[in-house]
Amino acid sequence: MLIFLREWQPLITPVLIFVGWLVIRKNGLHFAKRSEVNGIVKDIQLTLDSILNECKDYWLEDDCFLVEQSFQVHITQKLQKLDEKNKSLEAYDVFVSTDLVVSLRKSISLDFKNTLLDKQNGYNIDTKRKIRLQKYIEISTSVSEFYIHLDKLLCDINQRKKYNIYQPFNGFLFGFLIFLLFYWLS
Amino acid sequence: MIYDLRDFSKAPFGRYKSDGEFSGEAFREILANKLKYSQEHNEPLIIKLDNVYGLGSSFLEESFGGLVRKGLFTKEELLESSPRLLQIETEFDFYAIEIESYIREAQS
Numbered sequence: 320m321l322i323f324l325r326e327w328q329p330l331i332t333p334v335l336i337f338v339g340w341l342v343i344r345k346n347g348l349h350f351a352k353r354s355e356v357n358g359i360v361k362d363i364q365l366t367l368d369s370i371l372n373e374c375k376d377y378w379l380e381d382d383c384f385l386v387e388q389s390f391q392v393h394i395t396q397k398l399q400k401l402d403e404k405n406k407s408l409e410a411y412d413v414f415v416s417t418d419l420v421v422s423l424r425k426s427i428s429l430d431f432k433n434t435l436l437d438k439q440n441g442y443n444i445d446t447k448r449k450i451r452l453q454k455y456i457e458i459s460t461s462v463s464e465f466y467i468h469l470d471k472l473l474c475d476i477n478q479r480k481k482y483n484i485y486q487p488f489n490g491f492l493f494g495f496l497i498f499l500l501f502y503w504l505s
Numbered sequence: 506m507i508y509d510l511r512d513f514s515k516a517p518f519g520r521y522k523s524d525g526e527f528s529g530e531a532f533r534e535i536l537a538n539k540l541k542y543s544q545e546h547n548e549p550l551i552i553k554l555d556n557v558y559g560l561g562s563s564f565l566e567e568s569f570g571g572l573v574r575k576g577l578f579t580k581e582e583l584l585e586s587s588p589r590l591l592q593i594e595t596e597f598d599f600y601a602i603e604i605e606s607y608i609r610e611a612q613s
Contacts, residue, residue, distance in 0.1 A: 392559035
């Protein structure tokens with residue numbers, strides 16, 4: 320083995336350099352991909368935050384029912400942005416469930432407004448405020464579920480098994496083998 | 506047959522006619538006529554959704570879910586016929602999924 324290695328040393332050195340370059344390249348790509356996915360997920364989280372803020376402004380303001388159509392246009396535009404971002408993630412083999420967007424849309428529904436405005440219900444102002452707060456909590460829960468799903472996805476991405484060459488023990492083993500090879504050659 | 510929602514309104518809004526002229530209830534009447542025509546001619550009705558400003562869930566529920574709830578069509582007629590009678594064309598998948606869920610959840 321040692322004689323073989325010494326005989327082939329002129330070839331082995333460039334091969335080792337090439338392998339080293341491949342490892343560094345793969346490493347670089349892996350980290351770039353991870354940071355791109357993290358960036359897109361961050362964008363999704365910001366969009367979710369702005370959806371929640373918009374809902375807060377709508378449901379918790381006293382004159383909230385005056386601006387419903389513009390609210391709907393804003394929210395739709397943001398949900399569509401969310402869907403675009405989800406599709407961007409698919410290019411990285413990360414799939415956000417569309418059911419979460421549907422469930423978020425359903426919780427944001429303005430249907431509830433009719434119940435509050437219906438005079439036959441006879442709600443007083445305090446009850447109406449409580450109901451609106453309840454609605455906001457429902458939306459907030461839906462956003463939280465989205466967040467939890469994203470966190471799980473991120474966790475999965477950042478610890479994917481196929482990249483386990485970068486796990487501490489495997490990295491150490493890989494380095495040690497290279498060291499042994501160089502030691503034999505020298 | 507293809508029907509662009511934009512031909513109904515650029516800004517559809519609300520569930521009932523009392524919410525405005527371009528509500529889900531008003532759209533359902535147009536939709537039901539178009540579907541009847543498509544059914545008679547055994548061809549799908551393709552609804553394009555992408556060219557409007559804002560599509561609320563109540564609008565979608567009343568127009569599409571309402572078709573079943575009001576007894577105008579059955580879920581099977583809309584979703585399981587061959588060719589499928591009601592088809593949704595949109596860049597955003599969640600609209601199609603949401604509409605299908607409203608039709609399936611609707612009780613006639």
